[in-house]
Amino acid sequence: MISKSRLNYVISLRKKKNREKDGFYVIEGDKLVREYLFSGSKMLLLAAKPEFIDSLPELQKELISEIEPVGYNDLKKMSTLKTPHNAIAVLPIPDLKIIPSEVFMELSAALDFVQDPGNLGTIIRAAAWFGVRHIFCSDDCVDVYNPKVVQASMGALLNVRVSYGSLTGFLSGALEVPVPVYGAMLEGKSIYSASLGTRGVILLGNESRGISPELRKLVTEKLFIPKFTDAPAGIDSLNVGMAASVVFSEFARRRNK
Amino acid sequence: MISKSRLNYVISLRKKKNREKDGFYVIEGDKLVREYLFSGSKMLLLAAKPEFIDSLPELQKELISEIEPVGYNDLKKMSTLKTPHNAIAVLPIPDLKIIPSEVFMELSAALDFVQDPGNLGTIIRAAAWFGVRHIFCSDDCVDVYNPKVVQASMGALLNVRVSYGSLTGFLSGALEVPVPVYGAMLEGKSIYSASLGTRGVILLGNESRGISPELRKLVTEKLFIPKFTDAPAGIDSLNVGMAASVVFSEFARRRNK
Numbered sequence: 274m275i276s277k278s279r280l281n282y283v284i285s286l287r288k289k290k291n292r293e294k295d296g297f298y299v300i301e302g303d304k305l306v307r308e309y310l311f312s313g314s315k316m317l318l319l320a321a322k323p324e325f326i327d328s329l330p331e332l333q334k335e336l337i338s339e340i341e342p343v344g345y346n347d348l349k350k351m352s353t354l355k356t357p358h359n360a361i362a363v364l365p366i367p368d369l370k371i372i373p374s375e376v377f378m379e380l381s382a383a384l385d386f387v388q389d390p391g392n393l394g395t396i397i398r399a400a401a402w403f404g405v406r407h408i409f410c411s412d413d414c415v416d417v418y419n420p421k422v423v424q425a426s427m428g429a430l431l432n433v434r435v436s437y438g439s440l441t442g443f444l445s446g447a448l449e450v451p452v453p454v455y456g457a458m459l460e461g462k463s464i465y466s467a468s469l470g471t472r473g474v475i476l477l478g479n480e481s482r483g484i485s486p487e488l489r490k491l492v493t494e495k496l497f498i499p500k501f502t503d504a505p506a507g508i509d510s511l512n513v514g515m516a517a518s519v520v521f522s523e524f525a526r527r528r529n530k
Numbered sequence: 531m532i533s534k535s536r537l538n539y540v541i542s543l544r545k546k547k548n549r550e551k552d553g554f555y556v557i558e559g560d561k562l563v564r565e566y567l568f569s570g571s572k573m574l575l576l577a578a579k580p581e582f583i584d585s586l587p588e589l590q591k592e593l594i595s596e597i598e599p600v601g602y603n604d605l606k607k608m609s610t611l612k613t614p615h616n617a618i619a620v621l622p623i624p625d626l627k628i629i630p631s632e633v634f635m636e637l638s639a640a641l642d643f644v645q646d647p648g649n650l651g652t653i654i655r656a657a658a659w660f661g662v663r664h665i666f667c668s669d670d671c672v673d674v675y676n677p678k679v680v681q682a683s684m685g686a687l688l689n690v691r692v693s694y695g696s697l698t699g700f701l702s703g704a705l706e707v708p709v710p711v712y713g714a715m716l717e718g719k720s721i722y723s724a725s726l727g728t729r730g731v732i733l734l735g736n737e738s739r740g741i742s743p744e745l746r747k748l749v750t751e752k753l754f755i756p757k758f759t760d761a762p763a764g765i766d767s768l769n770v771g772m773a774a775s776v777v778f779s780e781f782a783r784r785r786n787k
Contacts, residue, residue: 308764391648399772401765404758431764465783501661501782507565507688508658515656515775518768522776523783525758526722 275320275341283320283351283363289416296366298418299351302358308428310336314364320351321360337362353420366418369436371409371443377450379472380524381407383440385488386479387414387513394425395514396477401429403521404528405475408433411440440476444491447474456484456492457516464496464520469527475520477513496520532577532598540577540608540620546673553623555675558609563617565685567593571621577608578617594619610677623675626693628666630703636729637781638664640697640711642745643736644671644770651682652771653734658686660778661785662732665690668697697733701748704731713741713749714773721753721777726784732777734770753777 285291286299297317300309303325309316310333319326323342326334334340348357382405387393393415400408415422417435444454453473461467476492478484484492498511498519511519542548543556554574557566560582566573567590576583580599583591591597605614639662644650650672657665672679674692701711710730718724733749735741741749755768755776768776 312764395769395772398765398768401759402755402757402768427765427767429765432759465786498659498779499782499786500659501786502658502689507569508655508684508686510684511655511659511775512652515652515772518772518775519779522755522779525756526780529722529756529758 275343275347279318279341280320280347280351283318283361286363287353287420289419292366292416292418297363298366298423299361299363299420300423301352301354301361301420302424303360305423305428306360306362308431309362309364312431314431316362316364318363319360320347320362322348325359354424369434371407371434371436371438373443373446376407376409377447377452377472377474379407380405380470380475380528381409381473382475382477382517382521383409383411383443383454384414384477385411385440385484386482387477389480390415390419390421391425392480392512392514393417394422394427394429396517397422397426397433397435398429399514399518399521401432403525405521405524406433408435409440409443409474410435410437412437440488441491444474444476444488448491448493453493454491455494455496455520456489457498457520458484458489458492458495459497461495461497463499464523465499467494467496469524471528475524477517477520480513532600532604536575536598537577537604537607540575540618543620544610544677546676549623549673549675554620555623555680556608556618556620556677557680558611558618558677559615559681560617562680562685563619565688566619566621569688571688573619573621575620576617577604577619579605582616611681626691628664628691628693628695628700630700633664633666634704634707634709634729634731636664637662637727637732637785638666638730639732639734639774639778640666640668640700641671641734642668642697642741643739644734646737647672647676647678648682649737649769649771650674651679651684651686653774654679654683654690654692655686656771656775656778658689660782662778662781663690665692666697666700666731667692667694669694697745698748701731701733701745705748705750710750711748712751712753712777713746714755714777715741715746715749715752716754718752718754720756721780722756724751724753726781728785732781734774734777737770
């Protein structure tokens with residue numbers, strides 16, 4: 274049995290303010306909880322159906338400070354989903370300081386004001402799949418520990434370090450090394466024919482306004498995903514999650530050719 | 531002023547049953563309505579703020595059988611969004627019979643049991659962007675005229691013909707021509723090194739189970755998007771919308787090289 278105050282604590286972490294104050298966030302889902310345990314993630318609390326708890330290896334249980342067997346009704350109260358999963362866990366937010374000398378040795382991504390949680394989740398999944406290990410977000414991006422982002426990222430957060438700060442500072446750092454700043458923008462060069470390196474920063478912009486004017490100035494290579502249609506109306510853009518998938522894919526293809 | 535029965539009629543079209551009975555569906559949004567009118571789409575009804583109606587060219591208004599100026603409250607009742615747009619329109623569902631001899635002369639897509647409206651909308655957007663003009667859906671896919679699909683497709687439905695039917699029949703037809711059936715599946719060959727043609731069908735499977743066993747037998751070229759990470763846990767798949775973006779992009783790149 275979980276206490277009412279503990280249950281309310283889990284619910285309180287839906288708010289960014291509370292996550293920032295306490296330094297904890299919530300993951301939900303049988304598969305997700307198993308993957309985090311499998312990868313050695315420590316947990317403050319696991320609230321789950323007794324069968325789920327019983328199924329965990331003893332060594333993994335040692336990663337968890339507090340294990341609470343709960344029923345459907347309590348899970349439903351804590352869940353942000355219409356139908357709750359069998360397991361919810363509270364984890365410490367990792368301290369992910371970007372070490373520029375490390376990040377700039379490989380290909381990373383920077384996000385300017387990406388607001389939609391589903392889009393950020395998709396971008397993290399694409400990054401994990403295509404080997405982009407660092408994502409640097411402007412402070413006005415949606416919070417990566419927002420439950421919808423965690424859900425949409427489907428475990429990919431285990432593979433990608435996401436941190437926040439001033440993009441001007443981060444990109445200026447890239448230019449000092451120097452490594453290229455690739456900007457996905459409408460007036461760019463076709464990504465299929467542009468020269469793509471194995472180091473640098475891929476900058477992706479906001480869902481409707483794109484990359485902001487002051488950051489555009491820091492872009493050294495403008496990239497564009499060509500549109501293969503001559504229809505006068507209809508589609509006029511890809512969303513930022515789709516664009517990230519295509520751009521990361523093309524960088525990965527070239528790197529491994 | 532819109533009558534109560536007319537307002538309820540718009541709401542009734544949220545249900546697939548009613549759309550199928552009457553042959554009409556709803557689009558919502560200032561930009562979307564303008565694009566459909568710009569492309570010459572006829573409308574049964576436009577319910578919109580008076581300013582929106584006044585802003586339309588006279589020639590476009592002639593495409594609309596019934597124009598109803600409405601206020602925020604009526605728009606809110608008809609809208610499926612939290613915040614309604616200024617315009618909602620009812621359109622006839624086009625009769626989109628696939629003409630195989632036409633479809634098999636180019637690259638098309640086939641979807642096996644894609645259930646999520648957002649995913650179908652994303653796939654339609656990706657298809658429109660990368661020049662895939664026909665999508666053939668299994669009968670158990672989510673309905674393309676579902677309001678969430680229409681919303682997620684962002685006007686791309688103007689560029690892509692989406693039809694429904696038996697995938698076994700459709701793919702068997704492709705094999706008779708013959709054109710290749712490309713299946714996106716885990717045990718496939720890397721899409722970056724596989725030979726990709728300018729004709730054929732790209733088959734994408736369900737969000738969790740992939741392509742169903744009986745359709746796998748009809749796949750002639752198995753394709754896989756390689757994963758560029760060696761992490762033991764975390765990401766284990768791309769979602770079908772991201773996969774479609776990457777696959778369509780790679781086909782388009784090769785076709786236009």
